[in-house]
Each structure stands twice: as C-alpha cells, then as structure tokens.
Amino acid sequence: MKKExxxxxxxxxxxxxxxxxxxxxxxxxxxxxxLRSLGISYKEMEDAGxxxxxxxxxxxYIHPAQYDDQIYIMTTMKERxxxxxxxxxxxxxxxxxxxxxxxxxxxxxxxxxxxxxxxxENFMKVLEKSEKEERNKSA
Numbered sequence: 287m288k289k290e291x292x293x294x295x296x297x298x299x300x301x302x303x304x305x306x307x308x309x310x311x312x313x314x315x316x317x318x319x320x321l322r323s324l325g326i327s328y329k330e331m332e333d334a335g336x337x338x339x340x341x342x343x344x345x346x347y348i349h350p351a352q353y354d355d356q357i358y359i360m361t362t363m364k365e366r367x368x369x370x371x372x373x374x375x376x377x378x379x380x381x382x383x384x385x386x387x388x389x390x391x392x393x394x395x396x397x398x399x400x401x402x403x404x405x406x407e408n409f410m411k412v413l414e415k416s417e418k419e420e421r422n423k424s425a
Contacts, residue, residue, distance in 0.1 A: 287316070287319060287320040287323050287360070287361045287362070288358050288359070288360055288361075289315060289316055289319045289358070289359045289361070290356065290357070290358055290359075290380065291312065291315065291356070291357050291358075291359060292354065292355070292356050292357070293351050293352060293353055293354055293355045293356075293357065294353075295353055297311075297353075298352065298353045302352050302353040303350045303351070303352055303353075304350060304351040304352065304353075306345075306347060309345050309347070309377060309387050309389065310343060310345065310391075312357075312359050312375075312377060313343070313345075313359075313361075313373070313375045313389060313391055315359055316359035316360070316361035316373070316375050317361060317373050317375075317391065319359075319361070320361040320362075320363070320373065324412050324413070324415075324416050325412060326409060326412055331409065334406060334409075335397055335398050336395055336396075336397070336403070336405065336406060336409065337395070337396045337397070337398070338371065338393040338394070338395055338396070339393060339394065339396060340391050340392070340393055341370075341392050341393060341394050342391065342392040343389070343390070343391045343392075344389050344390050344391075345387060345388075345389035346387065346388045346389060347386075347387055348385055348386055348387060348388065349379070349384055349385070349386045350386070351377070351379065351386050351387075355379050355380070355381075356379075356380040356381065357377055357378060357379055357380060357386065358377070358378045358380055359375060359377055360375065360376040360377070360378065361373055361374070361375055362374050362420070363413065363416060363417065363420075364390060366413055366417070368404040368405060368410070369394060369395055369402050369403070369404055369405070370392060370393060370394045370395065371392070371393050371395075371405075371413070372390055372391070372392045372393075373390060373391050373393075374388075374389075374390045375387070375388065375389050375390065375391075376388050
C-alpha cells in the first residue's frame with residue numbers, strides 16, 4: 287500500500303531535516319491506511335475490543351527527508367500469527383525515487399484489559415485474503 291505525504295515544517299529541525307522520531311509517526315500513518323485499504327479501521331477494531339499496540343520497532347535511516355519533500359510511505363504486512371502482526375515500511379522521496387528509511391513494527395493483539403488475545407475470525411479472514419492476493423501478485 288502506498289500513501290503520499292508532504293514533509294511539514296513542524297516535523298523538521300532548525301536545518302529543515304526531519305527529526306528521527308517522525309518516521310515512526312509515518313509508520314503509523316502507513317499502517318493505519320494499510321488496514322483501512324483492507325476495510326479495517328482502528329476504530330472498528332477497538333470497538334470490537336481489539337487493540338494492537340507496538341511491542342517492537344526498528345528503523346534504519348538511509349537518507350534524511352527535508353522540509354517540503356513529497357514522500358511515499360510504502361507499507362506491507364510482513365508476518366502474521368494469531369496473536370501478532372509485523373508491518374514493514376519503506377519511505378521514499380517521490381521526485382528522486384530515493385529510499386530514505388526502512389523499518390518495521392511488531393504488534394500484539396490485546397483485549398481492553400491488556401491481555402494477549404487471538405485476533406477475532408472476521409479480522410483474521412480479511413488479513414488472510416490480503417496475504418493470498420499479495421502471493422498471487424508475486425507469482
């Protein structure tokens with residue numbers, strides 16, 4: 287899934303370079319839009335009593351993004367189990383097609399009491415369908 291954004295002034299330091307923490311924000315944007323593209327929203331999941339906090343995150347900084355750059359946030363589902371999911375991200379500068387950052391986040395599924403749960407069947411089926419479609423594209 288590809289989401290286009292523009293680097294805002296508030297995301298940069300005095301030199302116009304994006305602060306390293308903002309990339310994790312963009313990962314969240316990519317993840318949210320990825321799920322939305324499948325027909326799942328965070329709100330829908332939370333209303334159903336499912337929460338997906340980040341339990342691990344990795345970010346490799348390759349080139350800095352700068353103020354007013356247009357970027358693509360590329361998001362894929364890398365791995366999924368019944369109790370966790372890993373999303374993979376690549377952030378690309380649009381005009382130069384230069385990879386700026388690569389990374390991933392791992393999430394677990396929790397109920398409102400903070401206990402690890404299996405993802406409900408209706409959400410699992412949507413993710414399985416997405417995985418099948420992705421495999422078919424690769425074949």
